Structure formats: C-alpha cells, structure tokens
Amino acid sequence: MTSEHSEPSEPSDPSLWVAVGPDDSDDELRRKASMVRPAPRQVAWQRQELVAFVHFGINTFTGLECGTGLDDLSLFDPAELDCRQWVRVLAEAGFRSVILTAKHHDGFVLWPSRYTGHSVAATPWRAGRGDVVRELADAAREFGLGLGVYLSPADLHQSNAPDGCYGNGSPAVASVIPTLVPGDDRADRVASGELPSFSCAVDDYNRYYLNQLYELLTEYGPVNEVWLDGADPTATKQNYDQDAWFGMVRALAPDATCAVGGPDVRWVGNESGYARYSEWSVVPLRGEPSAFGQTTAVAEEEHDLAGPGPMRRADYLKWYPAEVDVSIRPGWFHHASQDAAVKSLPRLMDLYRHSVGRNAVLLLNVPPDRRGLLPGPDVARLAEFGRVLREVYGHDLAAGARPHEHPPGNAVVVELPESRTFNVVGLSEDIARGQQVEAFAVDVRLEGTWTRVATGTTVGHRRLVSLPRPVTSDGVRVRVLDARAARPLVVSLYLDPTVPAPVVHGSFAEARDNTGISSDDAPRLADLDGTGMSLSAQALAAAGVVPGGRVAHGGLEFRWPDVAPGEPDNVRADGQTIRIGGSGSRIGFLLAGTADRSFGPGLATYTDGTQQEIPLLALDTLGEGDYPAAAQTVVSTPYHNRPAGRVDEPARVGWCAAPLDPARTLESITLPRYGEGASPEEPGVHIFAVAVG
Known part of the structure; x- marks a missing residue:
C-alpha cells in the first residue's frame, strides 16, 4: 500500500527483533533474547x-x-x-x-x-x-x-448475502482508499490532501474492509x-491482505x-482468563522478519510458547x-x-x-x-x-522502605520500618529495557531467619506472587536465581483478602466431590453426578470403563475410581491442592470438560519447594474440533439424559499430559480455579484419574 503522504515505519533499531541461527547454543539464544526490546x-x-x-x-x-x-x-x-x-x-x-x-x-x-x-x-x-x-x-x-x-x-453477511463480496473470487485490482461513493462528504478533503489516500491492489472484500477501517480510523478521534x-x-x-490493513493502521x-x-x-x-506460569514477551517466530506478519514457532495455544525448545525452532525473536x-x-x-x-x-x-x-x-x-x-x-x-x-x-505496604541489592544483581532486600502482614509479593522489571528474569525465589525474615515462601519464573511488566497464607515480617528478600541479563527488580507488598485459603486433600480419592454439575434445564451441557445427563460411572460402564478398572493411554495407566453407584467419582478443578507423590517424566489426567473446551494452569509442587505449571486442557465434552496433541479423546460413551431415558449423542472423556522433572519428587498438584460452579454454563474440568510415570 502506498500513500501520497510518507508513512510511519517501524524504527530501524534492530533490537525490535533479533535474528537467530540453527547453530546458536541455548546460551546464545538467551543472550539474543535479552537484547529484544518493545x-x-x-x-x-x-x-x-x-x-x-x-x-x-x-x-x-x-x-x-x-x-x-x-x-x-x-x-x-x-x-x-x-x-x-x-x-x-x-x-x-x-x-x-x-x-x-x-x-x-x-x-x-x-x-x-x-x-x-x-x-x-x-x-x-x-x-x-x-x-x-x-x-x-x-x-x-x-x-x-x-x-x-x-x-x-x-x-457472514458479505459471505451469505446474494451481492456479498466475501470470497467472491474477484481479482486484485488497482484501488484507492478511501473509495469515494456518490455524494461522498469527504471528497473535498481528500482532494485537498487534508485526508490521506492510499493506493493498493486488492480484491473486492479487502477493498471493503480497508474502506471500513479507514472510516473508523479517521472519523472518531x-x-x-x-x-x-x-x-x-x-x-x-x-484471502486477507493484512499487510495493507496494518500498513493503513500504522499510517493513520x-x-x-x-x-x-x-x-x-x-x-x-x-479464553479462560489465565496467562502462562512463564509468560514471556520475547517470543520465537518463524519465517522472515516482517513489520506486519509473524508466525510463532509453536502454536499460540501451546503451554511452552517461548522456552528453550521453541527458541531452537525460531528464525528470529521479537517482542510480542x-x-x-x-x-x-x-x-x-x-x-x-x-x-x-x-x-x-x-x-x-x-x-x-x-x-x-x-x-x-x-x-x-x-x-x-x-x-x-x-x-x-x-x-x-x-x-x-x-x-x-x-x-x-493501590497501597504498597513496602512504600517508603529502602530496598537494596545484596549482593548486587542477585537479590533485592526490602527492609521494612516495622513488621507488616502481607500475602502477595509484587515484582516488576523495566520492560523498556527488555525482559530478563528466568527464575526467582521469595524469602521473608521470620524470627531473624530468612525463610523461602515462594518461587517463580518470569517477571516482565508485573508478577504477583500469592503466598499460601499471610505472613508478618519486617524484611523481604527476592533472589534472582537465573536471568538472561542483570536488571533491577522493583518489589512491592500487598494484603489481598480475596486470595483463597488453600484447600488441601491428602489423596485423589479424598478430593472427589462431583461439584459444579449442570441440570436437565441445560440439555447440551454435561452433568457428571449420575442423576441427570451423565458421564458418571454408570454411563462410562457402557464403554467398558468400570469402577476399579484400568485405562491405558499415552504410555500411562489410570485406575478408575472404585466407587459405588451414586458416590463421587471425579474431582471438579477448583483451586484445591491434592497430595500425589512419586517421580516420573510425565503426569497425565483423564478428564472431561463442561460447556466448552476448558483450559487452566495448575501447579506441580516438588518436595524441594520448587513449582512447575501443569496445563489442564479438556475437550468440549459434546463438541467437535481440532485440539492440540496434548488433548485426546480416550473414552467415548453414550450421552445419557436419564430422566428422559434417551441417548442424544456420544460424549467424551479425554486425556492430557504435562512433563515433570524426573530428577525431583512430586509432592502435590494444585488444580486450576475454574469458578464457583454457580451456572451450568460456566466452563469447568472434571478429573476422573491421575497417573505419574
């Protein structure tokens, strides 16, 4: 797209994206990532x-x-x-x-x-x-x-209307945006140059889209x-001519x-409201660096979007x-x-x-x-x-305290003038200088001794670290355990009464609850309690899954809950912690989603106190579609609406798995918080079995 006015372009600063090569080591990739700026x-x-x-x-x-x-x-x-x-x-x-x-x-x-x-x-x-x-x-x-x-x-209007232009097969032809219509009130301003015009070769729909984008960008402030x-x-x-679209946005x-x-x-x-446990703004991309188009090295839905693995598959790194x-x-x-x-x-x-x-x-x-x-x-x-x-x-409990680095670049110590009670530690980097922190630990001074209360990975613009319980202390220390480059951290403290108290169950069996189920008033939603629409043990038995039976998938073996009819046979994910010990390279779940495909980040906690995110992705129980390889159908059962005695369509129990660190011993998993279950339309995840191997 060209304009009679000069178009703003991306700054020539090469740090907006950094090229990488196939022979770059992991350390070199980290060094290059440290150079990327927004x-x-x-x-x-x-x-x-x-x-x-x-x-x-x-x-x-x-x-x-x-x-x-x-x-x-x-x-x-x-x-x-x-x-x-x-x-x-x-x-x-x-x-x-x-x-x-x-x-x-x-x-x-x-x-x-x-x-x-x-x-x-x-x-x-x-x-x-x-x-x-x-x-x-x-x-x-x-x-x-x-x-x-x-x-x-x-x-859909331009696709379905008889005279619609969406996908009509029209050729790209020389076009001027705005394309003036008879009696157009902008004609004089366009002719005088007060309103810019753009020349491009586009088909009917892209011309339509550009003209509407032009209206929005020039008439509403x-x-x-x-x-x-x-x-x-x-x-x-x-076909979408996004280069023309974004070129117009940059110009206007x-x-x-x-x-x-x-x-x-x-x-x-x-669309569940969660960012990743490690959410990088420096993202590995494939293809040629472009001002307007980019393709992430792995799918945007992937749990690990910007870690070492995706970086090895990249052609360049960009702030995204x-x-x-x-x-x-x-x-x-x-x-x-x-x-x-x-x-x-x-x-x-x-x-x-x-x-x-x-x-x-x-x-x-x-x-x-x-x-x-x-x-x-x-x-x-x-x-x-x-x-x-x-x-x-809006009230930082550390305001007025004098933080100092100790030793330089490795830790920030905040000395409070008096003991204060807090349960959230805030961290932030100056993102104008990049994103650098890869791992950190939070310590508080209790009875004169530094005690670790939390660990984490990325920081970026803002990281809020919730503590399991409020602590009272006159000192906080944040240790940077790993970083791509040395950068100062800002530390803040808050007391948030909405941080939920941890609910800990001693075993998976103890956690079974069947809460958050739907009712017969919503006939397209899954009910997991065995009283209405059902994916309960009775329905699953129709697909050969019986209480106390075993299901093998993805190299893991799951034992189905051995429960009597009507008793809880699954756990609704709602932020609870479940003690599950053992070591292995993977943790897997048999689960079902309700209302929609459901995603949420859980946490694996190891016995040494370190944590790792475990993404739970459940299939839409009744829906169809493409899903990442990490989410697969394991069991397809008749979908029962027992009061009406009918079977509407197949329903699915799926499988998802996440890697574990085999060098560490698992202590517990904390499930994602999907909500209160106040509505049957609220997406949720129900877990039938867990396996480590």
Whole structure:
C-alpha cells in the first residue's frame, strides 16, 4: 500500500527483533533474547493493565453468540443506549481503554458505514440515524479512556448475502482508499490532501474492509487498539491482505497497537482468563522478519510458547506480549438467562492475579443488554472489583522502605520500618529495557531467619506472587536465581483478602466431590453426578470403563475410581491442592470438560519447594474440533439424559499430559480455579484419574 503522504515505519533499531541461527547454543539464544526490546506503543499498551471489551450488536437482540449474517435488523433497538454509563462504570473500576465490537462475524456494523446497508442505519434505533461508535468515542474521550475497535475479518453477511463480496473470487485490482461513493462528504478533503489516500491492489472484500477501517480510523478521534479476531465461521475461503490493513493502521494511527491478529499483541491462547506460569514477551517466530506478519514457532495455544525448545525452532525473536481475553459472563454477548452467572469478586481477583499478575493485559468483556445499558449485576460486580483493586493494589505496604541489592544483581532486600502482614509479593522489571528474569525465589525474615515462601519464573511488566497464607515480617528478600541479563527488580507488598485459603486433600480419592454439575434445564451441557445427563460411572460402564478398572493411554495407566453407584467419582478443578507423590517424566489426567473446551494452569509442587505449571486442557465434552496433541479423546460413551431415558449423542472423556522433572519428587498438584460452579454454563474440568510415570 502506498500513500501520497510518507508513512510511519517501524524504527530501524534492530533490537525490535533479533535474528537467530540453527547453530546458536541455548546460551546464545538467551543472550539474543535479552537484547529484544518493545516498541513504545507496546510499552504504553502494557502499562494499561486493564482493558474492557464490549460485545454489542445484533446478537444482543437475537440471543445468539454468532449471528447468521442475514439477521433481522428490525430487532436492533437499544432504546436506552447510554455509552456514558458504560464508560463511567468502566473508568471507576480502573479500566484504561475500551474496545467495541464495531463489526462482529455476522457483518452488522455499529456505525453508518458508506459501504454497506447492513448497519445501524437500517435499524429502527433512533430512526436509523444512530451511531454507537460515535457515542462511545465521545464518552471515552470525556472520561479519559482510550478507544479500541474490533473489526472482524470474517463477515457472514458479505459471505451469505446474494451481492456479498466475501470470497467472491474477484481479482486484485488497482484501488484507492478511501473509495469515494456518490455524494461522498469527504471528497473535498481528500482532494485537498487534508485526508490521506492510499493506493493498493486488492480484491473486492479487502477493498471493503480497508474502506471500513479507514472510516473508523479517521472519523472518531484517536484509536489506540485495533483488534482482529482469528475465528472464521464462514464456509467461504477469503484471502486477507493484512499487510495493507496494518500498513493503513500504522499510517493513520501510528500509536495504536494491532492486537491478536496483528503484529503488536498476541492472543494468550485461551479464553479462560489465565496467562502462562512463564509468560514471556520475547517470543520465537518463524519465517522472515516482517513489520506486519509473524508466525510463532509453536502454536499460540501451546503451554511452552517461548522456552528453550521453541527458541531452537525460531528464525528470529521479537517482542510480542500477551493479551488475556475473558468475559465477565459465560457468554460474550448479553443473555438475560446469565444474569445470575456474573463472575464473583473472588473470581475476578483471581483472574487479575493470573493475567496482569503474570505479565499480560487483562481484556475483560462486559456486554450491554438490549436496553443499551450495562446490566445491574455487572455494574455492581465491577464497582466491587474496582474498589478492591484500589484498596489492595493501590497501597504498597513496602512504600517508603529502602530496598537494596545484596549482593548486587542477585537479590533485592526490602527492609521494612516495622513488621507488616502481607500475602502477595509484587515484582516488576523495566520492560523498556527488555525482559530478563528466568527464575526467582521469595524469602521473608521470620524470627531473624530468612525463610523461602515462594518461587517463580518470569517477571516482565508485573508478577504477583500469592503466598499460601499471610505472613508478618519486617524484611523481604527476592533472589534472582537465573536471568538472561542483570536488571533491577522493583518489589512491592500487598494484603489481598480475596486470595483463597488453600484447600488441601491428602489423596485423589479424598478430593472427589462431583461439584459444579449442570441440570436437565441445560440439555447440551454435561452433568457428571449420575442423576441427570451423565458421564458418571454408570454411563462410562457402557464403554467398558468400570469402577476399579484400568485405562491405558499415552504410555500411562489410570485406575478408575472404585466407587459405588451414586458416590463421587471425579474431582471438579477448583483451586484445591491434592497430595500425589512419586517421580516420573510425565503426569497425565483423564478428564472431561463442561460447556466448552476448558483450559487452566495448575501447579506441580516438588518436595524441594520448587513449582512447575501443569496445563489442564479438556475437550468440549459434546463438541467437535481440532485440539492440540496434548488433548485426546480416550473414552467415548453414550450421552445419557436419564430422566428422559434417551441417548442424544456420544460424549467424551479425554486425556492430557504435562512433563515433570524426573530428577525431583512430586509432592502435590494444585488444580486450576475454574469458578464457583454457580451456572451450568460456566466452563469447568472434571478429573476422573491421575497417573505419574
């Protein structure tokens, strides 16, 4: 894409990406990774920490999560729409930006675009003269929030409408953006050069997409994030000219980050709200270094995205930080049936500690209802969330203390003027100078003796280390056990009342509970308690899995719980710790997911106190799709709805495994915290058996 104006380009500083070679040793790869730096826009983006997502559109009125593209636009009429209410609530909760689904996959657009009739202009809302993007942009500016736009690359309307241009096979032809339409009100400003124009060779859909992107970037004030979604529910193949898209963003909004499908910010790899235990912003990529396109050395969903293994497969290293997207509700769009399923305050705080507190940005979705307002339950929860964030993480208990290095570069000691009680230790690096820490230990002074209370791996912009229980001490020491280069750490201390007290079970059998199950009112969700829809021992017996029996998979042998009918036969993952001893190179789980494919990071704790993340990935019990090799179907059983006496379709119990350090002895596993189980639509994981080998 070319412009009559000079386009901003990426700085020539080679540290934005560093080339690696096939003969580079692990030490050389670490040295090169230590040289990688972020662009200023990436630093500014990371420092936001909290960004709000707003899913709103025709789906809000049809009750769908993904529309058809041919939805009845007469349904869209948010008579009380008030974007000032949205932004006021978000600002008071501590969010720094808000991203609106200006166009979701259905193709309906929330502004009166010149290039489609499938927009708010074709709805009864405000007599077809409304503009949601305009009202949100004005409100964001009033309250000091940044504005982001979600413009779905996939477009079901352009795919399904008779005159649609998505995947229509049109050739790439010379085009000018903006492509002026008859009576275009921008003609004089484009002719005078007040508005820039761009020349490119693109097909019909890419021209359509570029023109809509141009409208969003030139008519609503500054845009600080452009968010693309990689999902594509269309049945049509369409090439995306992303170089042209991102080139336009760089020219029109040089400070905006291009996220998820873009070159500045990557998807964390799940929609559960968790960053990795070791979340690197320096990521190994394959191919030729490019300003706009990159391919991670391993799939973005992989547990180890940027460790030694992926680095050996890379062609270059680049700063590519993670954004963690999750919804405050089970769905992305508002559904009144989910008003009782808004995530609790402890759950939101847990997500905060595992996203912002793991070197990522939390993108929390809060969907408006059909009135055009954020619903009462969500507003109340966000008010609680903001209050606790301010009360806890706005007050550093180490403020005023004089930290010093001892010895230089290896440890930071914080001497407190008096003993203080805390249960979260915050660490941070100056990411403008790269990300360096690979391993650390936290010690507190108890009765004059340094005692280790936690260990960890990466730090980055921010690491929040939760302690099992509050401690009272007048001194904290953070030892850097391994680093790519010496960099100072900033240490902070907090007392967070929402950190859950540890629940420890002496064995897997002791932990079995069958909690968090669904009911017959949600017939497409898995019920694991043996009373309704079932993956219980009785249903599993139909596939040859009987109580006390054994199942072999992936080189591991699992013993099925030997329980009587009706007794608990599985453990719902909810943050509990289970003592499981032994040594081996792998730990494996037989498990089932509910509602959706479910991901969560657990922890393996060794007897020497070190910890290692163990990712739990469960298949969607009833769904189909492609899954990483770490998640495979082991048992397929009839899906029973016992009260109705029918079998709807097969259901699946899956397997996932994670590596262990064979030189260490396992002491326990801590399962991911999936939530309170208040709603059957809340994703969860139920574990039937564990094996170490």
